[in-house]
Amino acid sequence: MTEDHVPHIPQTRPRYSATFDQQTISEIQRAAATGIYDIRGGGAKRKLPHFDDLLFLGASVSRYPLEGYRERCGTDVVLGTRFAKKPIHLKIPITIAGMSFGALSGNAKEALGRGATAVGTSTTTGDGGMTPEERGHSQTLVYQYLPSRYGMNLTDLRKADAIEVVVGQGAKPGGGGMLLGQKISPRVAQMRNLPEGIDQRSACRHPDWTGPDDLEIKILELRELTNWEKPIYVKIGASRPYYDIALAVKAGADVVVLDGMQGGTAATQDVFIEHVGIPILSAIRPAVQSLQDLGMHRKVQLIVSGGIRSGADVAKALALGADAVAIGTAALIALGDNSPELEAEYNKLGTTAGAYDDWHEGRDPAGITTQDAVLAARLDPVKAGRRLANYLSVLTLEAQAIARACGKSHLHNLEPEDLVALTMEASAMTQIPLAGTNWFPGKNF
C-alpha cells in the first residue's frame, strides 16, 4: 500500500477548556510577564443573579392599574428624616453615586452635577475632596467622608447638603482605594496633599474609628460640626447587610447606602471586584429585614446601588423595600463612556467599545476617567449633562410606567407582592415566590 492510499483519519477539533478559557489563559500569561495583579475600573463583570430574575405581575381583575400619563404616580423621596434638621428632598429616587475628582475629570464631575440638578436629584463627591465645579453645578451635593480624608476640610463639610461616611463599597468591601500615578495631576496632588505622579493608596479603615461604637461617636462629632443640620449617610459594601445595617442604624445613621458587587470602582484588583462581596439582588432583602426588625424601615432610608440600568431595575429595588437607588457606571455611560463612536481609539488601547474598563490608566478617549487636559476637554459638560438628565428622566418614566401598571400612585407604594421570581436562586435570595407558585426556597410547605 502506498502513502496515497492511507484512509483519511478525521482530526478532533481543538477544544478549549471551560476552566482554562481564553480569557483566563491570557490573564495567567499577563500575570507571569508583569508580576502584578490586573487592575481595572468598573464592577463585577461575571453573570450574576440580578433584577432580571424578577418580574412584575401587573394589575388585572384582582387589582386595577392607574391610567398611564393621566393619573399621578409620585417619584419624590425625602432622605435624612431621622435626626437631621435639614433632610434632603429629591424629585426622583435615583441619585448619583460617589465618584471622585481624580478618578473623573473636572468636566465629568460638572456634567454629573448639571444632569442631576436638571432632574432634581443629588450627586456625591468621592475620595479626593469637593471641587468648586461640582459644588457649583450640583444643587444637592453629598460629601463623602472617607478613610483617606483627602481634601477633607471644615469649610467644605459645612457646604455639603449631606455627609456620607464611607465604610466600604460593593466593588471591594474591605478594600482601600488606589489612584495610579498617571492620574495624580498637579491639581489632584494638591487637593490630596501628595507628591505628583505617585501611585496613591487610600486606607481601608478610617484613621480615628473602628467598629460600631466608635462610629456612633464619629457621627456625633459630624453632627456637632454641622449643627445637626445635615443628613448623615453610612455607605457599606454588600457582604453581611443584615448585621452591617443594624450596626449603622445603632450608630445613628439617617440613611444607609448599600452597594452590591456590580457597583463600580475607579481602580481595583480584578480578583477583588469579581470575588469579594455579594450581588445587590441578594443584599436588599436582608437589609430591609434588618430595618424592619428594628422598626426603622422608612425611618432610616435605604439607598441601594450596583448594576442599576433601567427603570425596571429602579422599580424592583424599590419594590423590595429600598427608598432610593444610586447609579454610577450607568451615569458614566450616559455621559459618553464606552461610546461606539470611539471604537477606533478603544482599539488602539487594545479593547473595544463596551468592554473598556482601564479607567485607572487615565487615557479615556471619552474624556471622563482621565486627568489629561486634552482628553478631558473632549467632554462637553453641558451636552453630557443633558444626556445624563435625559437618561435619568427615562429611568423615572420607566419606573412610573411599571408602578402604574401595578396600580401604585407613588413609586414607594411598590411592594414585594408585586413581584415574582424567575429562578430558584433569585427566589431564595429575595424570598419572592417563584413565578406561578406561592413558594420560595426555605419556606415551609
Next chain:
Amino acid sequence: MSALQKTLEDAVIFDLSQEKLRDLNAALQGLEEKTNRTEWSVLNPRGAHAIAVGVTAPVAITIDGHAGYYCAGMNDGAAITIRGNAGTGVAENMMSGSVHVKGDASQSAGATAHGGLLIIDGNAAARCGISMKGVNIVVKGNAGHMSAFMAQSGNLVICGDAGEALGDSLYEARLFVKGTVKSLGADCEVKEMTAEDKEILGSLLKQAGCTEKPEDFTRYGSARTLYHFHVDNAGAY
C-alpha cells in the same frame, strides 16, 4: 485666690455638668472672628465626646478636665487647652490653630490634620499623626505603634520613644524622635538631619516649651520606594 479662679473671672464659663454639649459647640461655632469673648473655660467635661469641635474664631478655650473622643476636632483657628487626658482623635483633621493636651492622648491624636500645632505633654497612644496632612505635632512623652502611618506632610516630634512600625507607608512628613524607635514601618528610614530640619525642629521644640536640643534627635522620612507599584516590593505591601 488660685490661678484657676482668676482665669475663670475673665473667661466665659461653660459648665458641662449643667449645660448641654450642643449649646457649647453652637456658642463656640457661632463666634465671629473679631469677637471680644476671647477666653472660654469649659468645666466638668467628664470625658464628653466632641467638645469644642469645628471652632473657627481665634479664641482661647480651656477644658478643665478629661475629654472624650474627637476633642477639638477640625479646629480651625482656636487655641484649645485640655487640662487632663484626651480620648481618641484629639484635634483630628485640625486645619489651623493649636491644641495643647496637658495629660496623655489616646490613639489617633492629630489624625489627618492639615495644619496648626498639637502639643501633648504626656504620652500619645497608637497611630499618633496617622495620615497627617501638614499639622505639626509635638509629643513630650512616648508615642505608640503605627504612629505617622501614611503620614503625608507636616512634622511629628517625639521627645520620648516611638513604638513599633513608626512611619509605615510614609509619604513626605518629617519625623523626629529623641529616644528609641522599636521598629520602623515599611518604607520609613533614617534621614540626614539637614539645617532646614534642625530649624523646623528647633522652632517646634521652642513653641512647645521643650528644653530638648535638636541635635539629640534622629530624623526619619520616606525612602520613597513604595511610591510606585513594583513586583519586587510585594513583600512590603
